[in-house]
Amino acid sequence: MDVQKIIIDTDPGQDDAIAIMMALASPDLKVLGLSTVAGNVPVSQTATNACKILELAERPDIPVHAGCATPLRRTPITAEHVHGRTGMDGPDLPQPTRPPQAGHAVDFLIDTIRAHPAGSITVVTLGPMTNLAVALIKAPDIAPRIRQVVSMGGAYSECGNITPNAEFNIFADPDAADIVLRRQIPLTLVPLDITHQFLISPSRLASLRALPGRCAQAAVSMLGFSERFDLEKYGWDGAPLHDPCTIGWLLAPDLFAGRMVNVSVEVDSPLMQGATAVDWWQVTDRPHNALFLREVDSAALWKVVLARLSRLP
Secondary structure (H helix, E strand, O other), X not given: OOOEEEEEEEOOOHHHHHHHHHHHOOOOEEEEEEEEOOOOOOHHHHHHHHHHHHHHOOOOOOOEEEOOOOOOOOOOOOOHHHHOOXXXXXXXXXXXXXXXXXXXXXXXXXXXXXXXXXXXXXXXXXXXXXXXXXHHHHOHHHHHHEEEEEEEOOOOOOOOOOOOOOOXXXXXXXXXXXXXXXXXXXXXXXXXXHXXXXXXXXXXXXXXXXXXXXXXXXXXXXXXXXXHHHHHHHOOOOEEOOOHHHHHHHHOHHHEEEEEEOEEEOOOOXXXXXXXXXXXXXXXXXXXXXXXXXXXXXXXXXXXXXXXXXXXX
């Protein structure tokens, strides 16, 4: 079995929490650490949330490092209107007994990627790409050492979820996304085109509630809180579950389909800032820089989520 070493760069976030728990429950993934970034809530809170998740799953051995508190250039935005004051509203999780590690998340990324064999570490970004972009600027030598980057971000046919044209993670720091997309690193984008197909219907939530562990029950409480916003917004039978799709792709890539394309990010336009220009039909000569996913077997992916969460305490 090929055990993939991963670093999860995250801004928890209820859906981030479920993605992290999936990774922790997967023997074919080795989580080297969590680096946190400002996004859904400020970075101090995302670091606390990451520690809470690890203690809930009985994995306090995994380090957490807090990272960038602001985007590279744009005015900071957060998403408490979706995720609540703590970013993980829903369950009443205790304050973690172990605080984040000393040292900045950017340095943790750099040091860890340098310390492992080239091509052995996957970086999974579940929030704005600020930490990874700063790491690539500060230490350009790490780019060829990264096995791949898997990012929840962007949109093509689904347009945007924070503005008419932009997905939240890209919009929160478009300059960072632009930097990552311009590096020659194998990159898979898991956009709204995928996550808007992966809905947590009442029947799926009931199947999660039927699992015995406290992690599964915490996930139920998280989804019960966060989905109320999207149910009202979209009027669908269920709310999208975004970030777990990244871990789902690592675990079961055969459930997804997409193609290599060029993806560019608009960084300046007041109307289009954070929009991803996806050259799906190859109408330009811009080189391919990302595997852009657009189809998923939603039912099979939900089975993967349940199977992983069922292994946790």
